[in-house]
Amino acid sequence: MRKDKPSRTACKVALNVVTLGAKPEMNKFLPPGIVMYLSSEAVRDLFSQSAVVAGVGSRIVFSYIPAGADGRPDAGRWTGLMLWLQKVAGEPWTWSLRPEELGLFLEETGWKIALEQVESIRKHGVEYYAVATK
Numbered sequence: 001m002r003k004d005k006p007s008r009t010a011c012k013v014a015l016n017v018v019t020l021g022a023k024p025e026m027n028k029f030l031p032p033g034i035v036m037y038l039s040s041e042a043v044r045d046l047f048s049q050s051a052v053v054a055g056v057g058s059r060i061v062f063s064y065i066p067a068g069a070d071g072r073p074d075a076g077r078w079t080g081l082m083l084w085l086q087k088v089a090g091e092p093w094t095w096s097l098r099p100e101e102l103g104l105f106l107e108e109t110g111w112k113i114a115l116e117q118v119e120s121i122r123k124h125g126v127e128y129y130a131v132a133t134k
Contacts, residue, residue, distance in 0.1 A: 032063040032129065036073065036093045043095050044109060051110025051134065058134040060111060063127040067096035075126040082126065099128055106132045 035043045050060060068074030073096035075082040086092045097105055103113050111132035122128070 032061060035062055036065045036095055037091055038095055040095055047109035047111060054134045056134055059114065060132045063129045065093055065096045065127055066123070067098045072096065102130060110134070
């Protein structure tokens with residue numbers, strides 16, 4: 001598998017998330033555990049395309065791996081091991097984001113941080129969970 005190419009599984013799930021959002025009765029997108037396996041371009045496309053089909057009041061709930069000072073996914077003291085294990089398993093973490101950059105990323109892709117999220121940005125294990133609204 002090429003490093004810049006997301007796995008087929010991740011692409012299928014991302015496509016299903018966008019497709020579900022195109023249904024008028026759907027106002028929630030739930031891609032937790034997906035974005036870290038996609039390329040930066042694919043993550044940006046996922047959020048931007050979801051924003052296009054999402055109605056006012058829609059929410060997107062997702063988890064992400066924070067980026068370290070070097071821009072790579074950061075799993076704390078276990079980073080080297082986790083990155084190696086993910087690569088060996090065929091599902092390398094290819095996208096991460098610094099928590100302080102979340103608001104700008106969401107704004108650029110048509111979303112904003114949910115009000116309840118602003119005060120509760122906490123790490124759970126090696127991931128952050130986030131909620132954004134339209």
